[in-house]
Amino acid sequence: MIRRGDAGYVFYMPKRDIEDQITSMEFDSPEKWGGEIRLKNGGIYFIEPQSAPERLPCSLRAKRIDGVE
Amino acid sequence: MSALTREATETLIQEVLEIYPEKARKDRAKHLMVNDTELESSKKCITSNRKSLPGVMTMRGCAYAGSKGVVWGPIKDMISISHGPIGCGQYARGGRRNYYVGTTGVDTFCEMNFTSDFQEKDIVFGGDKKLAKLIDEIEMLFPLNKGISVQSECPVGLIGDDIEAVSKKAAAQLDKPVVPVRCEGFRGVSQSLGHHIANDSVRDWILSNRDGQPFEKTPYDVAILGDYNIGGDAWASRILLEEMGLRVVAQWSGDGTLAEMENTPFVKLNLLHCYRSMNYISRHMEEKYGIPWLEYNFFGPTKIAESLRKIASFFDDHIKEGAERVIEKYTPAMNEVIAKYKPRLQGKKVMLYVGGLRPRHVVGAYEDLGMEVVGTGYEFAHNDDYDRTIKDMGDATLIYDDATGHELDEFVKALKPDLIGSGIKEKYVFHKMGFPFRQMHSWDYSGPYHGYDGFAVFAKDMDLTLNNPCWKMLKAPWLKEEAAELKAA
Numbered sequence: 023m024i025r026r027g028d029a030g031y032v033f034y035m036p037k038r039d040i041e042d043q044i045t046s047m048e049f050d051s052p053e054k055w056g057g058e059i060r061l062k063n064g065g066i067y068f069i070e071p072q073s074a075p076e077r078l079p080c081s082l083r084a085k086r087i088d089g090v091e
Numbered sequence: 092m093s094a095l096t097r098e099a100t101e102t103l104i105q106e107v108l109e110i111y112p113e114k115a116r117k118d119r120a121k122h123l124m125v126n127d128t129e130l131e132s133s134k135k136c137i138t139s140n141r142k143s144l145p146g147v148m149t150m151r152g153c154a155y156a157g158s159k160g161v162v163w164g165p166i167k168d169m170i171s172i173s174h175g176p177i178g179c180g181q182y183a184r185g186g187r188r189n190y191y192v193g194t195t196g197v198d199t200f201c202e203m204n205f206t207s208d209f210q211e212k213d214i215v216f217g218g219d220k221k222l223a224k225l226i227d228e229i230e231m232l233f234p235l236n237k238g239i240s241v242q243s244e245c246p247v248g249l250i251g252d253d254i255e256a257v258s259k260k261a262a263a264q265l266d267k268p269v270v271p272v273r274c275e276g277f278r279g280v281s282q283s284l285g286h287h288i289a290n291d292s293v294r295d296w297i298l299s300n301r302d303g304q305p306f307e308k309t310p311y312d313v314a315i316l317g318d319y320n321i322g323g324d325a326w327a328s329r330i331l332l333e334e335m336g337l338r339v340v341a342q343w344s345g346d347g348t349l350a351e352m353e354n355t356p357f358v359k360l361n362l363l364h365c366y367r368s369m370n371y372i373s374r375h376m377e378e379k380y381g382i383p384w385l386e387y388n389f390f391g392p393t394k395i396a397e398s399l400r401k402i403a404s405f406f407d408d409h410i411k412e413g414a415e416r417v418i419e420k421y422t423p424a425m426n427e428v429i430a431k432y433k434p435r436l437q438g439k440k441v442m443l444y445v446g447g448l449r450p451r452h453v454v455g456a457y458e459d460l461g462m463e464v465v466g467t468g469y470e471f472a473h474n475d476d477y478d479r480t481i482k483d484m485g486d487a488t489l490i491y492d493d494a495t496g497h498e499l500d501e502f503v504k505a506l507k508p509d510l511i512g513s514g515i516k517e518k519y520v521f522h523k524m525g526f527p528f529r530q531m532h533s534w535d536y537s538g539p540y541h542g543y544d545g546f547a548v549f550a551k552d553m554d555l556t557l558n559n560p561c562w563k564m565l566k567a568p569w570l571k572e573e574a575a576e577l578k579a580a
Contacts (some may be wrong), residue, residue: 023374025377025378034374036374039473039474040474041475041478062131063132063134079374079378080378081378
């Protein structure tokens with residue numbers, strides 16, 4: 023689940039209880055949104071690039087590429 | 092200042108771990124840490140929400156306890172059926188002191204035990220028919236119930252009963268929500284998964300029941316989430332919110348009703364007290380209904396003032412003024428309480444081992460009384476709880492996750508706290524060791540502890556326990572003689 027925090031996007035993964043700021047997102051425009059995202063804790067995830075969600079928070083599928091579980 | 096230095100605390104952890112076999116020692120070492128307030132994330136130094144080590148005493152519950160005992164049980168006008176053998180329901184009955192208003196057995200049912208009392212033949216032939224019959228009987232005997240939840244115990248999951256089908260059929264027949272909850276005790280590592288399952292079932296079966304129906308809104312609607320009204324806690328919180336001008340639409344789930352839960356999607360802000368047990372549903376409501384949520388802490392005047400201001404910041408000036416007015420109104424009374432009890436409690440050390448939100452939330456209340464929390468720990472927390480705890484606790488204090496009986500004993504012996512706060516299972520052990528002890532699950536049959544009114548009770552209780560003369564008389568006679576002989580020699 024991605025929500026908007028005080029400073030940019032916040033990433034939350036249920037069950038694993040990972041809640042952290044997103045430091046960088048590959049694509050961040052209304053038409054193309056997602057791609058590789060990097061978290062403050064070092065984790066790297068991948069979200070299939072898509073048009074930006076109309077409102078946040080929203081749940082979507084993310085693949086773990088690297089970093090802490 | 093902590094009781095011990097960082098090195099001393101680390102040595103203590105090593106000493107305590109020494110007794111374990113190597114494999115167990117390695118596992119337990121991950122669950123104990125020395126607090127470092129500069130840490131951003133707890134992930135690297137403490138592991139939590141893992142299966143308890145077999146063969147040691149642990150204080151955890153099961154998924155059924157988390158669902159029936161914590162989340163669903165306190166909803167007063169719903170009947171929670173303990174579906175399975177009789178013990179789970181009977182021995183968990185009324186243990187949490189969730190106060191409510193109503194006539195038990197007529198329109199409210201929290202203190203009663205409804206169970207399908209599984210026998211061998213139900214295990215062999217399945218218990219679905221029995222459940223259907225039980226629901227019919229409930230409807231006949233208690234027609235004022237507003238809904239029914241079916242809380243599965245272990246055997247139901249093991250034999251694969253289809254409680255969903257029975258519930259759906261019964262719901263259509265009765266025209267009331269009948270909620271199947273798959274909270275079999277063997278699921279997950281602790282009661283924490285039970286909270287999650289319960290939240291999910293609320294989401295699936297209750298929350299959207301009134302979508303699109305008319306509701307008279309005000310701009311100041313809020314809901315209290317994760318307050319179970321233990322000893323009247325939710326009432327002590329609610330009056331503060333109402334006094335500052337907010338309208339409390341729902342209480343989840345202490346003294347809560349089904350209608351309140353169904354109306355929650357209409358509120359402007361969800362106020363979350365117990366993060367661990369209700370964050371799931373808050374996140375869901377944020378996503379589906381766009382309702383922001385906010386964690387607050389109503390233990391001790393410092394934290395209350397902080398929380399009231401934080402809550403008010405979501406609203407207009409009317410509420411902001413209201414918050415200041417409330418703080419101003421209660422400050423003199425709180426100063427009186429502190430002036431009375433602080434001299435008697437100043438500098439005393441406290442050790443906590445509880446669950447949910449208390450290991451971090453009550454720290455502020457103790458600090459208001461001049462006391463210091465030297466060690467804290469959760470029974471079933473996850474890493475996000477520890478992330479929050481690190482900030483609230485002093486540097487170099489001890490933090491333990493899912494502590495075992497041996498660890499707690501040894502930590503207490505080494506840290507020699509002046510007061511221990513934990514549950515009933517630990518109470519008499521520490522009484523016998525001569526340590527003042529308060530139950531921090533049920534407030535030791537006292538309460539409320541939330542809110543300004545609660546703080547006065549909290550301060551008095553801590554003083555009564557800590558300064559009770561009985562603790563000096565607890566030395567065993569044979570130990571006393573030894574001491575006397577030593578003196579003579």
